[in-house]
Amino acid sequence: MNADEIRTAIRKSVNRITGVAADDIRDTSSYRDDLGLDSLSMLELTVDIEYAFKIKVPEERLATIKTVNDTIQLVQEFLPAQA
Template sequence: MAFTKEEVLSGLAELVTDETGIDASEVALEKSFTDDLDIDSISMMTIVVNAEEKFGVTIPDDEVKNLKTVSDAVEFIVNGQE
């Protein structure tokens, strides 16, 4: 089942909230994970693993560093769906 960008954004927001306590409404496409949301690398890896399970995608470790904004992650997940 393919997810829409809106579904992926909503799901990612839930994962970020669960991991960091940041309000889901703060998780917007233009936000940077590190600069705006202040997510460290350990929390980011947890979010990535949970996102892989939630959306049925694989996000290689060497790709994670390229996911600088919420939009980057949403695009990667939407485009990575089978």
């Protein structure tokens, strides 16, 4: 799975949670400051990401997720290697 596919899935999830149009969600968009996600919304996003990509993100890494780009990098890190 490439970064564009991951980005699209993340944007859809953020759109569903916040109502912000997917086209308005940038890689550098701050979840808290730009998109208005609170801690509960961030938890919902994390569950969506883990489910969509079939990964488990360690709890200590969750605090490092601030932007869409952070999430893309994290998903790429935890995705199993493609054969």
